Amino acid sequence: MTRRFTVTTPIFYVNGAPHIGHAYTSIAADVLARFHRLNGVDVLFVSGTDEHGQKVAQTAEAKGMDAQSYADAVSQSFRQMQEDMAVSADLFVRTTSDAHKKAATALWERVAENGHIYLGAYEGWYSTRDEAFIGEDELVKKPDGSFVAPSGAPVERVKEPSYFFRLSDFEDRLLKLYEEQPDFIGPHGPKREIVSFVKQGLRDLSVSRTSFDWGVPVPGDPEHVMYVWFDALANYLTATGFPDEQAERAGHWPADLHIVGKEIARFHCVYWPAFLMAAGLPLPKRIFAHGWWTVEGEKMSKSLGNALDPKMLADEFGLDALRFFLMREVPFGGDSNFSRRSMITRTNVELANDLGNLCQRSLSQIARNLDGILPQIGARTEDDAAILAVAEALPGIVSEHMERLALNDALEEIWKLIRAANSYIDRQAPWALKKTDTERMADVLRVLVDIIRTIATLLQPFMPTTMALMLTQLGVEESERDLAALKSPLPAGRILPKPQGLFPRYVEAESKDA
Ligand code: ME8
Numbered sequence: 001m002t003r004r005f006t007v008t009t010p011i012f013y014v015n016g017a018p019h020i021g022h023a024y025t026s027i028a029a030d031v032l033a034r035f036h037r038l039n040g041v042d043v044l045f046v047s048g049t050d051e052h053g054q055k056v057a058q059t060a061e062a063k064g065m066d067a068q069s070y071a072d073a074v075s076q077s078f079r080q081m082q083e084d085m086a087v088s089a090d091l092f093v094r095t096t097s098d099a100h101k102k103a104a105t106a107l108w109e110r111v112a113e114n115g116h117i118y119l120g121a122y123e124g125w126y127s128t129r130d131e132a133f134i135g136e137d138e139l140v141k142k143p144d145g146s147f148v149a150p151s152g153a154p155v156e157r158v159k160e161p162s163y164f165f166r167l168s169d170f171e172d173r174l175l176k177l178y179e180e181q182p183d184f185i186g187p188h189g190p191k192r193e194i195v196s197f198v199k200q201g202l203r204d205l206s207v208s209r210t211s212f213d214w215g216v217p218v219p220g221d222p223e224h225v226m227y228v229w230f231d232a233l234a235n236y237l238t239a240t241g242f243p244d245e246q247a248e249r250a251g252h253w254p255a256d257l258h259i260v261g262k263e264i265a266r267f268h269c270v271y272w273p274a275f276l277m278a279a280g281l282p283l284p285k286r287i288f289a290h291g292w293w294t295v296e297g298e299k300m301s302k303s304l305g306n307a308l309d310p311k312m313l314a315d316e317f318g319l320d321a322l323r324f325f326l327m328r329e330v331p332f333g334g335d336s337n338f339s340r341r342s343m344i345t346r347t348n349v350e351l352a353n354d355l356g357n358l359c360q361r362s363l364s365q366i367a368r369n370l371d372g373i374l375p376q377i378g379a380r381t382e383d384d385a386a387i388l389a390v391a392e393a394l395p396g397i398v399s400e401h402m403e404r405l406a407l408n409d410a411l412e413e414i415w416k417l418i419r420a421a422n423s424y425i426d427r428q429a430p431w432a433l434k435k436t437d438t439e440r441m442a443d444v445l446r447v448l449v450d451i452i453r454t455i456a457t458l459l460q461p462f463m464p465t466t467m468a469l470m471l472t473q474l475g476v477e478e479s480e481r482d483l484a485a486l487k488s489p490l491p492a493g494r495i496l497p498k499p500q501g502l503f504p505r506y507v508e509a510e511s512k513d514a
Pocket of ligand 1: 014020
Protein backbone atom coordinates (compact mmCIF):
# COMPACT_ATOMS: atom_id res chain seq x y z
CA MET A 1 0.00 0.00 0.00
CA THR A 2 1.20 3.51 -0.75
CA ARG A 3 2.60 5.18 2.31
CA ARG A 4 0.51 8.10 3.60
CA PHE A 5 1.80 11.28 5.13
CA THR A 6 -0.47 13.88 6.71
CA VAL A 7 1.18 17.14 7.76
CA THR A 8 -0.45 20.27 9.17
CA THR A 9 0.42 23.86 10.01
CA PRO A 10 -1.36 25.72 12.81
CA ILE A 11 -4.50 27.43 11.57
CA PHE A 12 -3.74 31.12 11.80
CA TYR A 13 -5.81 33.70 13.66
CA VAL A 14 -7.45 36.16 11.36
CA ASN A 15 -6.75 39.11 13.63
CA GLY A 16 -3.96 40.61 11.55
CA ALA A 17 -2.05 40.38 8.29
CA PRO A 18 0.19 37.37 7.64
CA HIS A 19 3.87 37.98 8.30
CA ILE A 20 7.15 36.15 7.90
CA GLY A 21 6.47 33.89 10.93
CA HIS A 22 3.31 32.49 9.31
CA ALA A 23 5.15 32.12 6.01
CA TYR A 24 7.96 30.25 7.76
CA THR A 25 5.73 27.57 9.28
CA SER A 26 3.84 27.24 6.01
CA ILE A 27 7.04 26.85 3.97
CA ALA A 28 8.55 24.30 6.38
CA ALA A 29 5.42 22.15 6.13
CA ASP A 30 5.44 22.66 2.36
CA VAL A 31 9.04 21.46 2.04
CA LEU A 32 8.15 18.27 3.92
CA ALA A 33 4.96 17.74 1.91
CA ARG A 34 6.80 18.24 -1.38
CA PHE A 35 9.65 15.96 -0.33
CA HIS A 36 7.27 13.13 0.52
CA ARG A 37 5.42 13.62 -2.78
CA LEU A 38 8.78 13.30 -4.59
CA ASN A 39 9.18 10.00 -2.80
CA GLY A 40 5.84 8.73 -4.13
CA VAL A 41 4.04 9.12 -0.78
CA ASP A 42 0.30 9.91 -0.65
CA VAL A 43 0.46 13.30 1.05
CA LEU A 44 -2.28 15.34 2.69
CA PHE A 45 -1.00 18.80 3.60
CA VAL A 46 -3.45 20.91 5.60
CA SER A 47 -3.45 24.55 6.60
CA GLY A 48 -6.17 27.07 7.36
CA THR A 49 -7.48 29.91 9.49
CA ASP A 50 -8.73 30.10 13.06
CA GLU A 51 -11.62 32.52 12.86
CA HIS A 52 -13.57 32.37 16.12
CA GLY A 53 -12.87 33.62 19.64
CA GLN A 54 -12.74 36.84 21.56
CA LYS A 55 -9.59 38.17 19.87
CA VAL A 56 -11.08 38.00 16.37
CA ALA A 57 -14.47 39.27 17.56
CA GLN A 58 -12.83 42.28 19.24
CA THR A 59 -10.59 43.06 16.27
CA ALA A 60 -13.55 42.97 13.87
CA GLU A 61 -15.55 45.20 16.18
CA ALA A 62 -12.70 47.69 16.46
CA LYS A 63 -12.67 47.86 12.66
CA GLY A 64 -16.42 48.37 12.59
CA MET A 65 -16.94 45.16 10.62
CA ASP A 66 -19.13 42.17 11.26
CA ALA A 67 -16.99 39.27 12.36
CA GLN A 68 -17.76 37.03 9.37
CA SER A 69 -16.93 39.62 6.70
CA TYR A 70 -13.76 40.50 8.55
CA ALA A 71 -12.78 36.81 8.84
CA ASP A 72 -13.53 36.27 5.14
CA ALA A 73 -11.18 39.07 4.13
CA VAL A 74 -8.28 38.13 6.39
CA SER A 75 -8.61 34.41 5.71
CA GLN A 76 -8.25 35.25 2.03
CA SER A 77 -5.05 37.18 2.75
CA PHE A 78 -3.57 34.06 4.39
CA ARG A 79 -4.49 31.97 1.38
CA GLN A 80 -2.91 34.59 -0.86
CA MET A 81 0.24 34.60 1.26
CA GLN A 82 0.52 30.83 0.83
CA GLU A 83 -0.01 31.12 -2.89
CA ASP A 84 2.66 33.84 -3.07
CA MET A 85 5.03 31.55 -1.15
CA ALA A 86 4.30 28.54 -3.45
CA VAL A 87 2.90 26.66 -0.45
CA SER A 88 1.14 23.63 -1.89
CA ALA A 89 -1.47 22.92 0.81
CA ASP A 90 -4.03 20.36 -0.36
CA LEU A 91 -6.66 21.76 1.92
CA PHE A 92 -7.34 25.06 3.67
CA VAL A 93 -9.68 24.64 6.63
CA ARG A 94 -11.71 27.60 7.85
CA THR A 95 -13.25 27.24 11.28
CA THR A 96 -16.33 29.19 10.19
CA SER A 97 -17.12 26.57 7.53
CA ASP A 98 -20.06 24.19 8.01
CA ALA A 99 -17.81 21.15 7.65
CA HIS A 100 -15.66 22.38 10.50
CA LYS A 101 -18.58 23.25 12.78
CA LYS A 102 -19.86 19.74 12.21
CA ALA A 103 -16.52 18.19 13.12
CA ALA A 104 -16.03 20.34 16.24
CA THR A 105 -19.58 19.55 17.35
CA ALA A 106 -19.07 15.82 16.83
CA LEU A 107 -15.81 15.92 18.79
CA TRP A 108 -17.53 17.73 21.67
CA GLU A 109 -20.40 15.24 21.67
CA ARG A 110 -18.05 12.26 21.88
CA VAL A 111 -16.05 13.79 24.71
CA ALA A 112 -19.27 14.68 26.56
CA GLU A 113 -20.90 11.28 25.96
CA ASN A 114 -17.83 9.65 27.47
CA GLY A 115 -18.37 11.69 30.62
CA HIS A 116 -15.42 14.07 30.38
CA ILE A 117 -17.33 17.37 30.33
CA TYR A 118 -19.30 18.95 33.20
CA LEU A 119 -20.99 22.30 33.78
CA GLY A 120 -19.46 24.70 36.30
CA ALA A 121 -18.37 28.32 36.51
CA TYR A 122 -15.01 29.84 35.65
CA GLU A 123 -13.63 32.55 37.83
CA GLY A 124 -10.13 33.67 37.09
CA TRP A 125 -7.83 35.28 34.56
CA TYR A 126 -8.04 35.24 30.78
CA SER A 127 -5.62 36.55 28.18
CA THR A 128 -7.43 37.46 24.98
CA ARG A 129 -4.19 37.95 23.06
CA ASP A 130 -3.12 34.38 23.92
CA GLU A 131 -6.74 33.09 23.97
CA ALA A 132 -5.72 31.28 27.17
CA PHE A 133 -6.98 30.87 30.72
CA ILE A 134 -4.13 31.88 33.01
CA GLY A 135 -3.79 30.29 36.46
CA GLU A 136 -3.21 32.54 39.48
CA ASP A 137 0.18 30.86 39.96
CA GLU A 138 1.20 31.60 36.36
CA LEU A 139 0.68 35.37 36.55
CA VAL A 140 3.78 37.49 36.21
CA LYS A 141 4.05 40.70 38.24
CA LYS A 142 5.26 43.75 36.37
CA PRO A 143 7.39 46.49 38.02
CA ASP A 144 4.28 48.71 38.28
CA GLY A 145 2.53 46.02 40.34
CA SER A 146 0.10 44.90 37.61
CA PHE A 147 -0.10 41.31 36.39
CA VAL A 148 0.36 39.86 32.90
CA ALA A 149 0.35 36.40 31.31
CA PRO A 150 3.70 34.54 31.06
CA SER A 151 3.87 35.69 27.41
CA GLY A 152 3.63 39.31 28.56
CA ALA A 153 0.05 39.64 27.25
CA PRO A 154 -2.50 41.56 29.32
CA VAL A 155 -4.99 39.55 31.40
CA GLU A 156 -8.52 40.32 32.50
CA ARG A 157 -10.66 38.93 35.28
CA VAL A 158 -13.46 36.68 33.99
CA LYS A 159 -16.41 35.20 35.86
CA GLU A 160 -18.92 33.21 33.83
CA PRO A 161 -20.77 29.90 33.62
CA SER A 162 -18.59 27.44 31.77
CA TYR A 163 -18.29 23.82 30.77
CA PHE A 164 -15.15 22.11 31.99
CA PHE A 165 -13.13 19.31 30.48
CA ARG A 166 -11.79 16.80 33.03
CA LEU A 167 -8.18 17.38 32.06
CA SER A 168 -6.99 16.38 35.55
CA ASP A 169 -8.03 12.78 34.80
CA PHE A 170 -5.51 12.58 31.95
CA GLU A 171 -2.28 13.41 33.76
CA ASP A 172 -1.02 9.83 34.02
CA ARG A 173 -2.09 8.84 30.53
CA LEU A 174 -0.32 11.85 29.06
CA LEU A 175 2.90 11.18 30.96
CA LYS A 176 2.76 7.56 29.82
CA LEU A 177 2.27 8.71 26.22
CA TYR A 178 5.34 10.98 26.36
CA GLU A 179 7.37 8.15 27.83
CA GLU A 180 6.23 5.40 25.52
CA GLN A 181 6.44 7.51 22.37
CA PRO A 182 9.62 9.52 22.81
CA ASP A 183 9.11 11.18 19.40
CA PHE A 184 5.59 12.37 20.18
CA ILE A 185 6.92 15.83 21.03
CA GLY A 186 9.97 17.43 19.45
CA PRO A 187 12.43 19.00 19.83
CA HIS A 188 13.86 18.41 23.34
CA GLY A 189 13.39 21.93 24.75
CA PRO A 190 9.60 22.18 24.35
CA LYS A 191 9.30 18.51 25.32
CA ARG A 192 11.02 19.09 28.66
CA GLU A 193 8.73 22.04 29.36
CA ILE A 194 5.59 20.05 28.53
CA VAL A 195 6.58 17.08 30.67
CA SER A 196 7.34 19.30 33.64
CA PHE A 197 4.08 21.24 33.14
CA VAL A 198 2.05 18.01 33.24
CA LYS A 199 4.04 16.64 36.19
CA GLN A 200 3.14 19.73 38.23
CA GLY A 201 -0.49 18.59 38.05
CA LEU A 202 -3.29 19.47 35.65
CA ARG A 203 -6.40 21.44 36.50
CA ASP A 204 -9.68 20.87 34.66
CA LEU A 205 -9.92 23.13 31.65
CA SER A 206 -12.68 25.60 30.91
CA VAL A 207 -13.92 24.74 27.40
CA SER A 208 -16.79 27.15 26.82
CA ARG A 209 -17.46 30.88 27.01
CA THR A 210 -20.69 32.76 27.65
CA SER A 211 -19.63 36.42 27.57
CA PHE A 212 -19.64 36.60 23.74
CA ASP A 213 -21.11 34.50 20.95
CA TRP A 214 -18.49 34.38 18.15
CA GLY A 215 -17.86 30.65 18.14
CA VAL A 216 -19.32 27.20 17.59
CA PRO A 217 -22.38 26.73 19.84
CA VAL A 218 -22.04 24.04 22.49
CA PRO A 219 -24.32 21.13 21.52
CA GLY A 220 -27.51 21.27 23.59
CA ASP A 221 -26.65 24.59 25.26
CA PRO A 222 -26.37 27.40 22.71
CA GLU A 223 -25.86 30.02 25.46
CA HIS A 224 -22.27 28.76 25.38
CA VAL A 225 -19.78 28.84 22.54
CA MET A 226 -16.85 26.43 22.54
CA TYR A 227 -13.55 27.76 23.87
CA VAL A 228 -11.66 28.79 20.75
CA TRP A 229 -8.88 26.22 21.27
CA PHE A 230 -11.34 23.32 21.50
CA ASP A 231 -12.85 24.59 18.25
CA ALA A 232 -9.47 25.26 16.60
CA LEU A 233 -7.77 21.95 17.42
CA ALA A 234 -10.74 20.10 15.93
CA ASN A 235 -9.70 21.53 12.52
CA TYR A 236 -7.23 18.68 12.13
CA LEU A 237 -10.16 16.27 12.21
CA THR A 238 -12.25 18.44 9.88
CA ALA A 239 -9.48 18.00 7.32
CA THR A 240 -9.96 14.26 7.18
CA GLY A 241 -13.75 14.45 6.91
CA PHE A 242 -14.53 13.63 10.56
CA PRO A 243 -16.98 12.35 11.74
CA ASP A 244 -17.72 10.64 8.40
CA GLU A 245 -15.72 7.42 8.51
CA GLN A 246 -16.37 6.86 4.80
CA ALA A 247 -15.00 10.29 3.87
CA GLU A 248 -12.44 10.31 1.07
CA ARG A 249 -9.67 11.49 3.37
CA ALA A 250 -10.71 9.54 6.50
CA GLY A 251 -7.63 7.32 6.12
CA HIS A 252 -5.42 10.36 6.62
CA TRP A 253 -6.22 10.48 10.33
CA PRO A 254 -4.21 10.21 12.53
CA ALA A 255 -1.93 12.95 11.23
CA ASP A 256 1.75 12.11 11.01
CA LEU A 257 2.94 15.54 11.96
CA HIS A 258 1.57 18.76 13.42
CA ILE A 259 4.06 21.57 12.90
CA VAL A 260 3.50 24.42 15.35
CA GLY A 261 5.37 27.35 16.88
CA LYS A 262 6.74 26.67 20.37
CA GLU A 263 4.32 29.13 22.04
CA ILE A 264 1.39 26.85 21.25
CA ALA A 265 3.08 23.56 22.16
CA ARG A 266 0.99 23.19 25.32
CA PHE A 267 -2.30 23.32 23.43
CA HIS A 268 -1.08 20.68 20.98
CA CYS A 269 0.85 18.36 23.28
CA VAL A 270 -1.42 18.43 26.36
CA TYR A 271 -4.96 19.53 25.54
CA TRP A 272 -5.20 18.01 22.06
CA PRO A 273 -4.14 14.43 22.92
CA ALA A 274 -6.34 14.60 26.04
CA PHE A 275 -9.40 15.65 23.98
CA LEU A 276 -8.72 12.83 21.54
CA MET A 277 -8.23 10.25 24.29
CA ALA A 278 -11.47 11.43 25.85
CA ALA A 279 -13.27 11.01 22.50
CA GLY A 280 -11.69 7.59 21.94
CA LEU A 281 -9.91 8.75 18.77
CA PRO A 282 -6.37 7.94 17.59
CA LEU A 283 -3.63 10.43 18.45
CA PRO A 284 -1.38 12.26 15.99
CA LYS A 285 2.03 10.61 15.68
CA ARG A 286 4.19 13.62 16.22
CA ILE A 287 4.08 17.27 17.21
CA PHE A 288 7.04 19.44 16.36
CA ALA A 289 7.34 22.89 17.94
CA HIS A 290 9.71 25.16 16.04
CA GLY A 291 11.34 28.30 17.35
CA TRP A 292 10.61 31.96 16.80
CA TRP A 293 11.95 34.47 14.32
CA THR A 294 12.96 37.91 15.43
CA VAL A 295 13.69 40.72 12.98
CA GLU A 296 17.07 42.44 13.21
CA GLY A 297 17.18 41.24 16.83
CA GLU A 298 13.70 42.50 17.82
CA LYS A 299 10.49 40.60 18.47
CA MET A 300 8.00 41.29 15.67
CA SER A 301 5.11 43.34 16.98
CA LYS A 302 2.38 45.66 15.85
CA SER A 303 3.63 48.42 18.13
CA LEU A 304 7.15 48.28 16.66
CA GLY A 305 5.67 48.04 13.16
CA ASN A 306 8.49 45.66 12.21
CA ALA A 307 6.49 42.63 11.09
CA LEU A 308 8.06 41.53 7.81
CA ASP A 309 5.82 41.06 4.80
CA PRO A 310 6.90 37.84 3.09
CA LYS A 311 5.62 39.01 -0.31
CA MET A 312 7.79 42.13 -0.21
CA LEU A 313 10.85 40.03 0.61
CA ALA A 314 10.06 37.55 -2.16
CA ASP A 315 9.67 40.41 -4.62
CA GLU A 316 13.00 41.86 -3.58
CA PHE A 317 15.15 38.72 -3.29
CA GLY A 318 13.22 36.14 -5.30
CA LEU A 319 10.75 33.67 -3.81
CA ASP A 320 13.09 30.71 -3.86
CA ALA A 321 15.93 32.71 -2.33
CA LEU A 322 13.57 33.59 0.53
CA ARG A 323 12.36 30.01 0.98
CA PHE A 324 15.96 28.80 0.90
CA PHE A 325 17.09 31.39 3.43
CA LEU A 326 14.32 30.55 5.92
CA MET A 327 15.09 26.82 5.79
CA ARG A 328 18.88 27.24 5.73
CA GLU A 329 19.47 29.90 8.34
CA VAL A 330 18.40 27.93 11.38
CA PRO A 331 18.22 24.31 12.52
CA PHE A 332 14.48 23.53 12.35
CA GLY A 333 13.30 23.89 15.93
CA GLY A 334 15.61 26.68 17.05
CA ASP A 335 14.97 30.42 17.27
CA SER A 336 16.41 32.66 14.62
CA ASN A 337 16.90 36.22 13.60
CA PHE A 338 16.06 37.68 10.20
CA SER A 339 18.78 40.07 9.14
CA ARG A 340 19.05 41.59 5.67
CA ARG A 341 22.82 41.22 5.85
CA SER A 342 22.53 37.47 6.26
CA MET A 343 19.82 37.20 3.61
CA ILE A 344 22.05 39.03 1.11
CA THR A 345 25.11 36.94 1.97
CA ARG A 346 23.33 33.62 1.54
CA THR A 347 21.72 34.76 -1.71
CA ASN A 348 25.04 35.82 -3.17
CA VAL A 349 27.37 33.17 -1.78
CA GLU A 350 25.30 30.02 -1.66
CA LEU A 351 22.81 30.60 -4.45
CA ALA A 352 24.51 32.89 -6.99
CA ASN A 353 28.11 31.68 -6.51
CA ASP A 354 27.92 28.08 -5.38
CA LEU A 355 24.82 26.74 -7.11
CA GLY A 356 24.16 29.26 -9.88
CA ASN A 357 27.74 29.28 -11.12
CA LEU A 358 28.09 25.51 -11.02
CA CYS A 359 25.10 25.14 -13.27
CA GLN A 360 25.99 28.03 -15.54
CA ARG A 361 29.65 26.97 -15.96
CA SER A 362 28.66 23.41 -16.85
CA LEU A 363 25.75 24.11 -19.15
CA SER A 364 27.30 27.00 -21.02
CA GLN A 365 30.12 24.71 -22.13
CA ILE A 366 27.71 22.09 -23.37
CA ALA A 367 25.96 24.84 -25.31
CA ARG A 368 29.18 26.27 -26.66
CA ASN A 369 31.33 23.19 -27.27
CA LEU A 370 28.84 20.36 -27.79
CA ASP A 371 26.11 22.18 -29.73
CA GLY A 372 23.88 21.87 -26.65
CA ILE A 373 23.67 18.09 -27.01
CA LEU A 374 23.76 15.96 -23.87
CA PRO A 375 26.87 13.75 -24.13
CA GLN A 376 26.84 10.05 -23.34
CA ILE A 377 28.25 8.55 -20.16
CA GLY A 378 31.97 8.06 -20.83
CA ALA A 379 34.86 6.14 -19.30
CA ARG A 380 35.20 7.14 -15.66
CA THR A 381 38.34 8.24 -13.86
CA GLU A 382 38.80 7.81 -10.12
CA ASP A 383 37.90 11.44 -9.61
CA ASP A 384 34.63 10.95 -11.56
CA ALA A 385 33.74 7.79 -9.68
CA ALA A 386 34.40 9.41 -6.30
CA ILE A 387 32.09 12.39 -6.84
CA LEU A 388 29.41 10.29 -8.55
CA ALA A 389 29.39 7.98 -5.52
CA VAL A 390 28.70 10.97 -3.27
CA ALA A 391 25.82 12.00 -5.56
CA GLU A 392 24.39 8.49 -5.58
CA ALA A 393 24.39 8.28 -1.78
CA LEU A 394 22.85 11.73 -1.38
CA PRO A 395 19.12 10.96 -1.81
CA GLY A 396 19.31 8.40 1.00
CA ILE A 397 21.16 10.77 3.31
CA VAL A 398 18.80 13.65 2.56
CA SER A 399 15.76 11.40 3.12
CA GLU A 400 17.08 10.45 6.55
CA HIS A 401 17.51 14.10 7.51
CA MET A 402 14.02 14.91 6.25
CA GLU A 403 12.52 12.08 8.33
CA ARG A 404 14.25 13.61 11.38
CA LEU A 405 12.95 17.06 10.32
CA ALA A 406 16.55 18.24 10.12
CA LEU A 407 15.79 20.44 7.14
CA ASN A 408 18.96 22.47 7.32
CA ASP A 409 21.13 19.36 7.70
CA ALA A 410 19.55 18.13 4.46
CA LEU A 411 20.54 21.41 2.82
CA GLU A 412 24.06 21.24 4.26
CA GLU A 413 24.56 17.76 2.76
CA ILE A 414 23.38 19.01 -0.63
CA TRP A 415 25.73 21.99 -0.35
CA LYS A 416 28.65 19.68 0.40
CA LEU A 417 28.07 18.09 -3.01
CA ILE A 418 27.68 21.50 -4.67
CA ARG A 419 31.01 22.63 -3.22
CA ALA A 420 32.64 19.33 -4.20
CA ALA A 421 31.32 19.71 -7.75
CA ASN A 422 32.76 23.22 -7.99
CA SER A 423 36.17 21.84 -6.94
CA TYR A 424 35.76 19.01 -9.45
CA ILE A 425 35.10 21.38 -12.33
CA ASP A 426 38.10 23.51 -11.33
CA ARG A 427 40.33 20.42 -11.17
CA GLN A 428 39.10 18.92 -14.43
CA ALA A 429 39.04 22.29 -16.22
CA PRO A 430 36.89 21.20 -19.18
CA TRP A 431 37.56 24.58 -20.83
CA ALA A 432 41.24 23.52 -21.12
CA LEU A 433 40.33 19.99 -22.27
CA LYS A 434 38.54 21.56 -25.18
CA LYS A 435 41.92 22.21 -26.77
CA THR A 436 43.57 18.92 -25.78
CA ASP A 437 41.00 16.13 -25.40
CA THR A 438 37.42 16.84 -26.49
CA GLU A 439 36.30 13.32 -25.66
CA ARG A 440 37.39 13.72 -22.04
CA MET A 441 35.81 17.17 -21.99
CA ALA A 442 32.46 15.61 -22.95
CA ASP A 443 32.86 12.93 -20.26
CA VAL A 444 33.50 15.57 -17.60
CA LEU A 445 30.49 17.63 -18.68
CA ARG A 446 28.30 14.54 -18.55
CA VAL A 447 29.45 13.81 -14.98
CA LEU A 448 28.53 17.37 -14.09
CA VAL A 449 25.06 17.11 -15.63
CA ASP A 450 24.38 13.94 -13.65
CA ILE A 451 25.52 15.55 -10.41
CA ILE A 452 23.55 18.75 -10.98
CA ARG A 453 20.48 16.67 -11.82
CA THR A 454 20.70 14.97 -8.41
CA ILE A 455 21.16 18.31 -6.70
CA ALA A 456 18.25 19.98 -8.53
CA THR A 457 15.96 17.00 -7.94
CA LEU A 458 16.65 17.05 -4.20
CA LEU A 459 16.29 20.83 -3.97
CA GLN A 460 12.84 20.92 -5.60
CA PRO A 461 10.95 20.88 -2.29
CA PHE A 462 12.93 23.90 -1.08
CA MET A 463 13.03 25.91 -4.31
CA PRO A 464 10.28 24.54 -6.55
CA THR A 465 10.26 27.28 -9.20
CA THR A 466 13.96 27.64 -9.91
CA MET A 467 14.65 23.93 -9.65
CA ALA A 468 11.96 23.21 -12.24
CA LEU A 469 13.79 25.61 -14.56
CA MET A 470 17.13 24.04 -13.74
CA LEU A 471 15.84 20.54 -14.50
CA THR A 472 14.45 21.77 -17.80
CA GLN A 473 17.87 23.21 -18.68
CA LEU A 474 19.41 19.81 -17.88
CA GLY A 475 17.00 18.12 -20.29
CA VAL A 476 15.08 16.32 -17.52
CA GLU A 477 11.44 15.69 -18.51
CA GLU A 478 8.65 16.41 -16.01
CA SER A 479 8.06 12.69 -15.54
CA GLU A 480 11.71 12.19 -14.55
CA ARG A 481 11.85 14.51 -11.57
CA ASP A 482 11.02 12.30 -8.60
CA LEU A 483 13.56 10.47 -6.47
CA ALA A 484 12.92 7.11 -8.12
CA ALA A 485 13.73 8.58 -11.55
CA LEU A 486 17.27 9.39 -10.41
CA LYS A 487 18.09 5.72 -10.83
CA SER A 488 17.60 5.92 -14.61
CA PRO A 489 20.32 7.79 -16.49
CA LEU A 490 19.24 10.51 -18.91
CA PRO A 491 19.51 9.30 -22.53
CA ALA A 492 22.39 10.93 -24.41
CA GLY A 493 21.56 13.07 -27.42
CA ARG A 494 18.88 15.25 -25.85
CA ILE A 495 19.08 18.84 -26.97
CA LEU A 496 19.42 21.11 -23.97
CA PRO A 497 17.79 24.53 -24.05
CA LYS A 498 20.02 27.58 -24.00
CA PRO A 499 21.18 27.98 -20.38
CA GLN A 500 20.05 31.02 -18.42
CA GLY A 501 21.25 32.32 -15.06
CA LEU A 502 18.80 31.32 -12.32
CA PHE A 503 20.16 33.12 -9.29
CA PRO A 504 21.12 36.73 -9.92
CA ARG A 505 23.46 38.33 -7.40
CA TYR A 506 21.70 40.72 -5.08
CA VAL A 507 23.15 44.18 -5.58
CA GLU A 508 22.38 46.65 -2.83
CA ALA A 509 20.72 49.93 -3.76
CA GLU A 510 23.78 52.08 -2.79
CA SER A 511 26.12 50.13 -5.02
CA LYS A 512 23.52 49.99 -7.80
CA ASP A 513 23.63 53.78 -7.90
CA ALA A 514 27.42 53.98 -7.66
O1 ME8 B 1 -1.66 30.52 17.53
N1 ME8 B 1 8.35 33.03 14.29
O2 ME8 B 1 -2.46 31.35 15.53
P1 ME8 B 1 -1.43 32.52 15.20
C1 ME8 B 1 8.01 31.80 13.88
N2 ME8 B 1 -4.74 30.18 15.88
N3 ME8 B 1 6.75 31.40 13.70
C2 ME8 B 1 5.77 32.27 13.94
C3 ME8 B 1 6.04 33.59 14.39
C4 ME8 B 1 7.40 33.96 14.55
N4 ME8 B 1 7.77 35.16 14.96
N5 ME8 B 1 4.87 34.23 14.54
C5 ME8 B 1 3.90 33.33 14.20
C6 ME8 B 1 -2.51 30.58 16.65
N6 ME8 B 1 4.44 32.16 13.84
C7 ME8 B 1 -3.70 29.67 16.70
C8 ME8 B 1 -3.29 28.28 16.28
S1 ME8 B 1 -3.80 25.70 15.75
C9 ME8 B 1 -5.02 24.63 16.10
C10 ME8 B 1 -4.38 27.25 16.31
C11 ME8 B 1 3.72 30.97 13.39
O3 ME8 B 1 -2.03 33.28 14.08
C12 ME8 B 1 3.97 29.79 14.32
O4 ME8 B 1 3.68 28.60 13.64
O5 ME8 B 1 -1.05 33.25 16.41
C13 ME8 B 1 2.94 30.01 15.38
O6 ME8 B 1 2.66 28.88 16.16
C14 ME8 B 1 1.76 30.43 14.55
O7 ME8 B 1 2.33 31.21 13.49
C15 ME8 B 1 0.77 31.22 15.39
O8 ME8 B 1 -0.19 31.76 14.58
